[in-house]
Amino acid sequence: MEFTTKLSGLVARVERGIDRELPPANDAPARLHEAMRYSLQAGGKRLRPVLVLTAAELFDPSGHIDPVPAAVAVECIHTYSLIHDDLPCMDNDNLRRGRPTCHRAFDEATALLAGDALLTFAFFLLSDAYASHASLAADLCRELAEAAGSRNLVGGQMLDLLGEKSPAVTDEMLHRIHAGKTGAMIRASLVLGGLIGGAPPAAIAVLREGGSDLGLAFQIVDDILDATGDTATLGKTPGKDAKAGKATFVTLHGPEHARRVAEAKSSAASRAFLSLPGDTAFLLELVQNLMTRTR
Ligand code: GRG
Numbered sequence: 001m002e003f004t005t006k007l008s009g010l011v012a013r014v015e016r017g018i019d020r021e022l023p024p025a026n027d028a029p030a031r032l033h034e035a036m037r038y039s040l041q042a043g044g045k046r047l048r049p050v051l052v053l054t055a056a057e058l059f060d061p062s063g064h065i066d067p068v069p070a071a072v073a074v075e076c077i078h079t080y081s082l083i084h085d086d087l088p089c090m091d092n093d094n095l096r097r098g099r100p101t102c103h104r105a106f107d108e109a110t111a112l113l114a115g116d117a118l119l120t121f122a123f124f125l126l127s128d129a130y131a132s133h134a135s136l137a138a139d140l141c142r143e144l145a146e147a148a149g150s151r152n153l154v155g156g157q158m159l160d161l162l163g164e165k166s167p168a169v170t171d172e173m174l175h176r177i178h179a180g181k182t183g184a185m186i187r188a189s190l191v192l193g194g195l196i197g198g199a200p201p202a203a204i205a206v207l208r209e210g211g212s213d214l215g216l217a218f219q220i221v222d223d224i225l226d227a228t229g230d231t232a233t234l235g236k237t238p239g240k241d242a243k244a245g246k247a248t249f250v251t252l253h254g255p256e257h258a259r260r261v262a263e264a265k266s267s268a269a270s271r272a273f274l275s276l277p278g279d280t281a282f283l284l285e286l287v288q289n290l291m292t293r294t295r
Contacts, residue, residue, distance in 0.1 A: 003285045007050065014049040015041075017068035018075065021125055035106045035114035036121075040079045042097035045295070047218070048074045048189040054286065055193025055207060058278035067196045069129030070140055073122040074189050077148050080118035081185075083111050085157065091240065098235035119148070130196075139195050147188035156180020160246075169247035175216070182222070183215025190214075203276055210272030213265045218290055220262035223248040224255055225295070234295050266291050 018040055025034045049071030056067035086093040086101040087108060094104050103111035123141055130137035147153060159177045163169045190207040199207065227250045229238045241248045249258040270287050273280050 003282065003289070006282055007286070007289075010050045010053050011046045013053065013068060014046045014071050014075065017049075017072045021069060021072045021129075022121070031106065031110060032113055032117060035102055035110050036118055038099075038105055039083050039096070039102045039114060040075065040118065042099050044075075044079070044082075044097050045293075046075065047290070048078050048185055050286070051186065051189035051211075052193040052196075054283050055190045055199075056197040057193075058276055058280065058283065059194060059197030059199045059203070061278070064198075065130070065133060065136070065196050067193055069125050070192045070196055071189075073125045073140075073144065074185065074192065076118040076122040076125070077144065077153070078185055080115040080122075081148075081153055081157070083115040083118070087111060090157075090161070091244075093237055093240070095231065095235070095237050122148075136195060140192055143188050143191050143195065147184040152180045152184035156182070156184070164244060164246055166247075169252070171252060174247055174249065174252060178216060178219040179212065182219040183212050186215035186218060187211030206272050206276055210269040213272065214269040214287060214290070217262045217265035217269060217287075220249045220258050220265070221291060221293060223250045224258055224262070225293075226250075227255065229294065262291065 022037055022040065023033045025037050027033050052071040052074055053067050056065075056070075057063070082096055083102045085091050086096055087103055093101055095101060099105065101111070102114055106114070122144065126140045126144065127137050130140060149155070150158075156177050156179070159173070160181060163173060163177060187208055188211075190211040191204055194204050194207045223241070225234060226238050226241050226248065231238060242251060249261065253261070266287055270284055273283050273287065276283075
């Protein structure tokens with residue numbers, strides 16, 4: 001099947017899963033559920049949930065255990081992090097996924113609560129949807145909690161805030177920030193998929209390693225797009241990092257070197273994924289595609 005057809009099919013599965021799993025918008029308190037759906041159903045790229053589905057399919061093409069709830073859980077956490085990142089106490093942004101940010105469309109307190117509720121809902125979903133596979137449910141919760149917690153996503157955000165305007169941010173610190181903020185959720189998406197597909201420990205280790213490299217490559221491209229992209233294509237405000245005096249791969253190394261590092265990390269991810277069993281063609285093309293993305 002052609003790459004774009006397969007990708008649209010996976011994104012459509014994720015969108016249907018989101019609509020099915022999330023509490024209906026009119027469930028009380030409706031304002032909260034509306035805000036959760038407003039941000040989640042704003043049409044992001046759905047990279048992380050697509051990685052969950054892709055990794056699961058590598059090991060279990062007939063889908064004995066449905067990976068969609070896990071894909072939705074990952075997107076819930078990702079979306080909560082975007083809502084909170086956009087708040088005035090963090091990045092203070094007005095535009096996300098081509099729409100007014102959650103606190104602009106609703107209000108600050110509702111946006112904070114919508115983020116909290118999405119974070120909590122992700123773990124409800126994992127424990128509920130995989131309840132008949134107790135050990136798998138526990139592994140999925142552990143993996144996602146580790147990626148979303150103080151050592152990774154939240155920790156990376158903390159380091160990012162601490163590093164703002166600091167002239168002393170080094171390449172090593174930048175790697176640590178991005179491994180936490182971006183890499184961990186991308187890695188966890190692949191691992192969750194692998195666990196659901198029944199991947200053996202050695203293959204899970206490969207997904208972890210390749211996922212970390214892919215996460216870094218993805219973030220460097222994000223830095224390049226932030227420096228070169230436009231609002232209409234990105235659906236968010238570009239140029240904010242440089243304006244805020246934040247160190248990025250582009251400000252630290254220049255766009256050409258940043259691109260070279262991204263290519264090297266992307267190749268490392270592809271090499272790792274190539275060693276996996278199953279039909280890796282789609283995953284490898286996805287990795288390549290992320291290098292040339294425009295949003
Ligand atoms: C508030 C706990 C907390 C964390 C915030 C998500 C985040 C961490 C900050 C947003 C800014 C940023 C550059 C984060 C790095 C991760 C990243 C590139 C997010 C955007 O992901 P995409 O491009 O977004 O996949 P879509 O909208 O397509 O899902």
